[in-house]
Amino acid sequence: MxxxxxxxxxxxxxxxxxxxxxxxxxxxxHHVNLFAQIDRNMTAYVAKLLSLDPADAKKLQKDYYRDHGTTLKGLMVHHGIDPNEFLEQAHAIDYSIxxxxxxxxxxxxxxxxxxxxxxxxxxxxxxxxxxxxxxxxxxxxxxxxxxxxxxxxxxxxxxxxxxxxxxxxxxxxxxxxxxxxxxxxxxxxxxxxxxxxxxxxxxxxxxxxxxxxxxxxxxxxxxxxxxxxxxxxxxxx
Missing domain, CATH: 3.40.50.1000 (HAD superfamily/HAD-like)
Structure with missing residues (x-):
């Protein structure tokens, strides 16, 4: 490292x-960890979209992130989702932290x-x-x-x-x-x-x-x- x-x-x-x-x-x-909220929202989105349990949804989310640069891009390539809807749901978080x-x-x-x-x-x-x-x-x-x-x-x-x-x-x-x-x-x-x-x-x-x-x-x-x-x-x- x-x-x-x-x-x-x-x-x-x-x-x-x-x-x-x-x-x-x-x-x-890093320790503010704002992205943890976004991460949870993305996992929930994937789970609902593909009817997956949370563990499988999180794994697929991370695979798309690794392979495509963002989870969003992976979902667009493989499932044709509306990117604007995804971004809105992913960023529905508490910024006060x-x-x-x-x-x-x-x-x-x-x-x-x-x-x-x-x-x-x-x-x-x-x-x-x-x-x-x-x-x-x-x-x-x-x-x-x-x-x-x-x-x-x-x-x-x-x-x-x-x-x-x-x-x-x-x-x-x-x-x-x-x-x-x-x-x-x-x-x-x-x-x-x-x-x-x-x-x-x-x-x-x-x-x-x-x-x-x-x-x-x-x-x-x-x-x-x-x-x-x-x-x-x-x-x-």
């Missing part, structure tokens, strides 16, 4: 003009250049989450699964759509993510890459393939503290 990296210096990011952030388990810490993070908000606000949320979730989910964190107003745009035509990360065509839409020069951009496989394309495109990991590297609710390892060459930096990482880039501005 990748170890926590030293904090970077501003000079290492002086060229960055576009800051791209995943949403879940990236803009808020997300704590406001003024330090993160101040750090993102102070970054030079444009800031984006790039998520496999929906705009509505991203807005609710970012609003709870107190950081929504600091972003230039949210690129969601609908904008990606329901083709999720890590598909290369989805990154291409995002970069083309916002005219991002990948040589001057950085991607923050919690899933190592979602950093493969950004790294290949010339972006700097930062992996967000749980505090003390305690993966208590992740699939084995979601965790990093020492062979993940697509990862430039690893941190468990996004606000602290960003602050380190602002100290000599």
């Amino acid at each position: 990748k170890k926590l990296a030293r904090l970077p210096t501003r000079s290492e990011f002086a060229h960055v003009t576009d800051w791209v952030f995943d949403l879940d388990n990236t803009l808020y810490p 997300v704590p406001a993070d003024p330090a993160l908000g101040e750090a993102i606000k102070s970054l030079p250049g444009r800031k984006f949320i790039f998520t496999n979730g929906s705009v509505a989910h991203a807005q609710m989450t970012a609003r709870a964190l107190g950081i929504l107003d600091h972003f230039d745009d949210i690129f969601d699964i609908v904008a990606a035509d329901f083709v999720p990360k890590p598909a290369g065509e989805t990154y291409d759509k995002f970069m083309s839409l916002h005219r991002v020069d990948t040589r001057n951009a950085v991607m923050f993510e919690d899933l190592p496989r979602n950093l493969l394309v950004p790294k290949a495109l010339g972006m700097k890459t930062v992996l967000l990991v749980p505090q003390n590297l305690e993966y208590t609710f992740a699939e084995s393939w979601e965790k990093s390892n020492d062979t993940d060459e697509q990862i430039d930096y690893v941190t468990e503290d996004l606000a602290g990482f960003l602050r380190s880039l602002l100290t000599d501005l």
Whole structure:
């Protein structure tokens, strides 16, 4: 597993003009575990759709997630579901458990250049989450699964759509993510890459393939503290 990296210096990011952030388990810490609610909703949806017991529904849900990038994409491919209905039901959750993070908000606000949320979730989910964190107003745009035509990360065509839409020069951009496989394309495109990991590297609710390892060459930096990482880039501005 990748170890926590030293904090970077501003000079290492002086060229960055576009800051791209995943949403879940990236803009808020893993231990908040907001996604657990979404996970339960998706399992319930699969169980009802296919008349499966909860255990079988959860297994199929996770198989689709692993094989297709999202459970949604797997359900669209194999069962032709309405993606908008799925997203609405999956994101019917309690956002009050997300704590406001003024330090993160101040750090993102102070970054030079444009800031984006790039998520496999929906705009509505991203807005609710970012609003709870107190950081929504600091972003230039949210690129969601609908904008990606329901083709999720890590598909290369989805990154291409995002970069083309916002005219991002990948040589001057950085991607923050919690899933190592979602950093493969950004790294290949010339972006700097930062992996967000749980505090003390305690993966208590992740699939084995979601965790990093020492062979993940697509990862430039690893941190468990996004606000602290960003602050380190602002100290000599």
